[in-house]
Amino acid sequence: MTQPDQRPTVTITVDGAALRAREGEMLTTALARHGLLRLRRSPNAGTPRGAFCHMGVCQECALHVDGAIRQACLTPVSAGMAVERRGVL
Numbered sequence: 001m002t003q004p005d006q007r008p009t010v011t012i013t014v015d016g017a018a019l020r021a022r023e024g025e026m027l028t029t030a031l032a033r034h035g036l037l038r039l040r041r042s043p044n045a046g047t048p049r050g051a052f053c054h055m056g057v058c059q060e061c062a063l064h065v066d067g068a069i070r071q072a073c074l075t076p077v078s079a080g081m082a083v084e085r086r087g088v089l
């Protein structure tokens with residue numbers, strides 16, 4: 001039987017907008033729950049890219065977290081983190 005998620009809900013910002021997420025969940029999970037599947041654009045073709053492997057191998061989930069490039073699938077959510085999906089919008 002699955003236990004309900006007991007982790008506290010925190011607020012992060014994504015492209016300047018407030019978003020609620022569970023503390024400690026992977027950033028890709030939090031973004032996907034809110035329908036944010038496009039995380040960046042390909043530097044060559046300009047096509048939208050999103051999480052693929054979810055285990056730190058493909059680099060498709062790279063985005064900016066508090067000003068540094070991070071892999072969203074390996075980055076746990078913490079209160080107040082600022083996420084930027086540069087070039088996606």
Ligand code: FES
Pocket residue numbers: 050051052053054055056057058059060061062071072073074
């Ligand atoms: S989804 Fe592949 S490295 Fe994050």
